[in-house]
Amino acid sequence: MDETQIASLLKSSDLFPLPQSLKLSYGTAGFRGDATLLASTVHRVGILSSLRSLKLAPSTIGLMITASHNKASDNGVKVSDPSGGMLSQEWEPFGDQIANAPSPQKLVSLIREFVEREEISIGGGGEGGEVWLGRDTRPSGEALLRAAEIGVSSVSGCVAVNKGVLTTPQLHWMVRAKNKGLNATEKDYFESLTTSFKCLIDLIPNKLESSKLVLDGTNGVGGEKMEVLKGYLSNLDIEIRNTGRDGGVLNESVGADFVQKEKVVPLGFGVNDVGVRCVSFDGDADRLVYFYLSSGEKKIELLDGDKILSLFALFVKEQLNVLDDGCCRLGVVQTAYANGASTDYLKGLGLEVVFAKTGVKHLHEKAAEFDVGIYFEANGHGTILFSEDYVSLLVDKRKELSEGSDECNAVSRLVAVSNLINQAVGDAISGLLLVEVVLRHMGWSVQKWNELYKDLPSRQVKVEVPDRTAVVTTSEETEALRPLGIQDAINGEIRKYKRGRAFIRPSGTEDVVRVYAEATTQEDADSLGDSVAQLVKSFLGSS
Ligand SMILES: CC(=O)N[C@H]1[C@@H](OP(=O)(O)O)O[C@H](CO)[C@@H](O)[C@@H]1O
Numbered sequence: 001m002d003e004t005q006i007a008s009l010l011k012s013s014d015l016f017p018l019p020q021s022l023k024l025s026y027g028t029a030g031f032r033g034d035a036t037l038l039a040s041t042v043h044r045v046g047i048l049s050s051l052r053s054l055k056l057a058p059s060t061i062g063l064m065i066t067a068s069h070n071k072a073s074d075n076g077v078k079v080s081d082p083s084g085g086m087l088s089q090e091w092e093p094f095g096d097q098i099a100n101a102p103s104p105q106k107l108v109s110l111i112r113e114f115v116e117r118e119e120i121s122i123g124g125g126g127e128g129g130e131v132w133l134g135r136d137t138r139p140s141g142e143a144l145l146r147a148a149e150i151g152v153s154s155v156s157g158c159v160a161v162n163k164g165v166l167t168t169p170q171l172h173w174m175v176r177a178k179n180k181g182l183n184a185t186e187k188d189y190f191e192s193l194t195t196s197f198k199c200l201i202d203l204i205p206n207k208l209e210s211s212k213l214v215l216d217g218t219n220g221v222g223g224e225k226m227e228v229l230k231g232y233l234s235n236l237d238i239e240i241r242n243t244g245r246d247g248g249v250l251n252e253s254v255g256a257d258f259v260q261k262e263k264v265v266p267l268g269f270g271v272n273d274v275g276v277r278c279v280s281f282d283g284d285a286d287r288l289v290y291f292y293l294s295s296g297e298k299k300i301e302l303l304d305g306d307k308i309l310s311l312f313a314l315f316v317k318e319q320l321n322v323l324d325d326g327c328c329r330l331g332v333v334q335t336a337y338a339n340g341a342s343t344d345y346l347k348g349l350g351l352e353v354v355f356a357k358t359g360v361k362h363l364h365e366k367a368a369e370f371d372v373g374i375y376f377e378a379n380g381h382g383t384i385l386f387s388e389d390y391v392s393l394l395v396d397k398r399k400e401l402s403e404g405s406d407e408c409n410a411v412s413r414l415v416a417v418s419n420l421i422n423q424a425v426g427d428a429i430s431g432l433l434l435v436e437v438v439l440r441h442m443g444w445s446v447q448k449w450n451e452l453y454k455d456l457p458s459r460q461v462k463v464e465v466p467d468r469t470a471v472v473t474t475s476e477e478t479e480a481l482r483p484l485g486i487q488d489a490i491n492g493e494i495r496k497y498k499r500g501r502a503f504i505r506p507s508g509t510e511d512v513v514r515v516y517a518e519a520t521t522q523e524d525a526d527s528l529g530d531s532v533a534q535l536v537k538s539f540l541g542s543s
């Protein structure tokens with residue numbers, strides 16, 4: 001790094017001093033926190049993104065400003081690698097180091113060391129770097145995006161391109177397309193999704209009239225983008241509520257996280273919606289869950305990520321059965337939060353089920369090991385990954401099949417699904433379109449879909465503790481290794497309940513320890529959850 005580069009980094013870092021006592025970690029999904037404290041973090045992630053782009057030159061990197069399901073006053077930042085996947089985990093420790101560097105001088109010396117170690121060539125006349133920036137609808141997003149732009153441009157030869165308000169999956173999709181040399185605008189995203197959606201609808205053998213779907217847009221970017229998408233589609237009957245324009249607050253008693261965790265209707269939904277198929281997005285539209293009201297009360301029937309996964313798995317498997325394609329390795333990936341009944345159901349279908357740590361970066365990695373890998377977190381974040389080799393095999397196969405035959409239709413469906421469902425990351429918009437197609441294909445109502453299996457009652461509790469990092473778990477997060485003795489105490493509680501299951505882990509996105517409990521009745525699940533939460537408090541102290 002030459003003197004001019006060092007001076008440029010020092011000058012731009014002076015503009016964004018680190019707030020006192022801020023301690024951040026890249027976590028499950030990037031850096032998150034109170035938006036007023038994040039300018040230095042976002043600026044530094046701008047620098048990191050430029051370095052990543054130079055390291056992998058020529059390539060475009062994505063930088064997304066969002067705090068997803070967290071409250072509106074929070075914000076955050078996460079990075080997309082050129083593949084459209086999450087930032088390589090190998091770079092996360094460097095991200096942590098620079099985000100927490102106490103002074104511009106220390107920051108620059110860390111960057112200097114890293115650039116040398118990684119042999120990144122800056123301003124050497126090689127390929128320049130490019131970072132595409134997106135943000136959700138949070139009011140703090142604009143100023144933070146500006147901080148990111150300044151960070152990106154303080155690295156010589158790197159340019160920041162502001163793509164404005166986007167969902168997280170849109171940005172990931174666009175970055176992936178750009179690096180593959182494909183058309184990569186937001187319009188291309190909408191066109192690609194709607195073309196494959198129409199193709200799948202055309203391939204439905206017995207088309208029935210479809211009923212109305214109601215979307216809870218969580219007062220965020222997802223509702224806004226679904227309104228744009230509606231303009232591209234004639235065959236989707238959808239009503240959009242909680243768009244953010246009707247006075248509601250982002251994620252406040254609305255959205256996928258609220259609906260999935262609380263199991264009650266979001267604001268804006270009520271007695272008039274009994275029996276209607278409804279869907280909720282989260283704040284950056286990378287998660288979706290379906291639900292319906294079975295009575296006039298607030299309680300809902302929830303169709304979570306596990307049920308969406310099961311629906312997708314059935315559909316894909318049905319197509320593979322038509323092809324009699326025993327050589328396609330189809331697998332599903334879940335986390336410890338997956339409802340035990342869903343895992344039993346999937347295994348009962350003869351599917352290979354594997355487990356990963358919480359956070360889509362972990363699930364994505366495992367799903368990519370299959371020809372077709374379906375992954376979902378129970379909270380509704382997931383997608384279907386098709387290996388490139390398998391898609392080309394399908395495309396070649398289609399050429400040999402007679403048009404309109406069952407085999408040809410099955411191949412066409414699979415290829416269309418690979419174009420519809422976001423290959424970069426879980427995407428509420430493309431997930432919604434695929435659920436709608438599959439339900440119509442099966443001729444199923446949301447109630448019928450819900451009957452695939454019955455969820456075991458479960459309960460999630462958040463416990464605020466002085467230091468959540470005191471909880472250390474095994475790699476699949478089902479057992480706590482620290483604090484010493486807590487797992488034995490948890491096991492003691494679990495043993496008291498029929499089909500009891502419970503685990504704890506530190507959240508990667510909130511300053512809490514999470515407790516998950518499952519049992520055969522809701523009372524038992526609640527009681528198990530509460531007693532494990534009590535154990536957490538007594539081992540770690542409450543804050
Ligand atoms: C139990 C739960 O829902 N955890 C969520 C949540 O992570 P935590 O590390 O649990 O805070 O946010 C992540 C990002 O959206 C998501 O991937 C994950 O599934």
Ligand SMILES: [Mg+2]
Binds near residue numbers: 069283284286287
């Ligand atoms: Mg999200």
